[in-house]
Amino acid sequence: MQDSALLVLPLPILTALLGAGIAVLLLKLDWGSRKARLCFALLFALLSLSSMLVGLRFGYGIEHLILVQRILPLLVGPLIFLGFAAFAIPKERFRIHALRHLGAALLIMGILLAAPRPLNALDWVISGSYLFYIVLLLQLWRKGPDHLIHAHFDVTQKVSSWMLRGVFLMTSILVIDTVIAFDFALNSGRNAKALISFASIPILGALLALIFILPSMIAAPRGKTTIPMQGETDDRIKLEQEARAFLMSSRLYLEPDLSVQRLARRLHVAVRDLSVAVNQTQGVNVSQYVNRFRMDHAADLLRGTDESVAKVMAQSGFLTRSNFYREFKRIYGQSPAAYRQGASGGSDPARSEPS
Numbered sequence: 624m625q626d627s628a629l630l631v632l633p634l635p636i637l638t639a640l641l642g643a644g645i646a647v648l649l650l651k652l653d654w655g656s657r658k659a660r661l662c663f664a665l666l667f668a669l670l671s672l673s674s675m676l677v678g679l680r681f682g683y684g685i686e687h688l689i690l691v692q693r694i695l696p697l698l699v700g701p702l703i704f705l706g707f708a709a710f711a712i713p714k715e716r717f718r719i720h721a722l723r724h725l726g727a728a729l730l731i732m733g734i735l736l737a738a739p740r741p742l743n744a745l746d747w748v749i750s751g752s753y754l755f756y757i758v759l760l761l762q763l764w765r766k767g768p769d770h771l772i773h774a775h776f777d778v779t780q781k782v783s784s785w786m787l788r789g790v791f792l793m794t795s796i797l798v799i800d801t802v803i804a805f806d807f808a809l810n811s812g813r814n815a816k817a818l819i820s821f822a823s824i825p826i827l828g829a830l831l832a833l834i835f836i837l838p839s840m841i842a843a844p845r846g847k848t849t850i851p852m853q854g855e856t857d858d859r860i861k862l863e864q865e866a867r868a869f870l871m872s873s874r875l876y877l878e879p880d881l882s883v884q885r886l887a888r889r890l891h892v893a894v895r896d897l898s899v900a901v902n903q904t905q906g907v908n909v910s911q912y913v914n915r916f917r918m919d920h921a922a923d924l925l926r927g928t929d930e931s932v933a934k935v936m937a938q939s940g941f942l943t944r945s946n947f948y949r950e951f952k953r954i955y956g957q958s959p960a961a962y963r964q965g966a967s968g969g970s971d972p973a974r975s976e977p978s
Contacts (some may be wrong), residue, residue: 634819634824638827639674641671642830645946648834659706673696677692696752696796697749699753703760703789703792704759705721705724707760710774711771748799757869766942773900803815862897871916918951920938921951932963
């Protein structure tokens with residue numbers, strides 16, 4: 624029995640230490656949303672705590688924290704989903720989503736902690752939570768990178784791909800927890816230590832890979848830049864003017880799948896050079912810059928045609944109604960329908976030209 628404990632103990636403890644280290648590194652990662660960064664850091668801190676409790680339980684036989692260890696997974700799904708949703712949900716609505724998802728999970732956890740004995744349905748409640756958030760995350764992923772309005776334009780594709788990794792993580796945890804739950808139901812948990820040991824190996828591998836990858840993601844700072852020399856400033860102004868002229872002539876901004884990588888390739892410049900040029904000369908990221916052209920095109924259609932707002936949205940390069948309405952109201956201060964009504968009524972609504 625002692626040999627088995629020695630075999631299983633180091634793996635959960637090591638997993639906990641790696642998870643804590645990743646949580647600290649994630650606080651330094653800037654992909655455009657501070658709320659996303661906080662959610663992911665909390666997620667790995669939670670996974671670290673959960674792994675530590677598993678190690679204490681199966682390594683040292685500390686049983687009085689079993690219920691806490693068993694209910695912590697109820698927070699995994701909400702944190703993963705909210706982390707990615709923070710890139711897509713308007714900031715003013717994110718707090719409502721966070722209260723709704725985390726509040727529901729905490730309420731269930733409180734009920735379970737207050738119960739006189741662990742509920743037999745606990746494992747199925749946790750499994751249902753994983754399935755629910757896997758579906759939500761897949762729905763968010765299907766909306767595409769264009770929906771990730773708060774992510775830096777040059778990392779939207781990465782955020783979208785990491786979303787699928789989040790789905791894989793939850794699916795893996797679901798399978799592992801289900802197998803262990805069946806072992807407790809059928810064998811009173813006789814194989815639990817071995818199952819945890821085997822499950823910890825690929826998890827450790829993934830955590831080790833992530834802890835080596837994260838520093839390279841953090842390495843490229845955003846936002847704060849040194850004051851450029853006059854020659855550099857002139858080059859960036861020129862590059863932004865070239866980008867504007869190219870977009871106006873090619874109307875490439877009307878293509879919904881336009882990415883900063885594709886635009887940079889068409890201009891024969893590096894992605895970072897284009898991003899810096901747009902940011903320093905226009906004060907916006909490339910996504911917002913492209914949306915200025917799309918909004919100007921949409922305004923022209925609203926004033927000059929009888930096309931429905933939905934058709935105007937599609938013809939202006941937007942994939943989702945929420946993104947179109949949000950951007951239109953941000954730039955013009957009113958809804959597309961109100962803008963059209965004002966234009967048809969003879970007024971001259973303010974027009975935001977790409978500058």
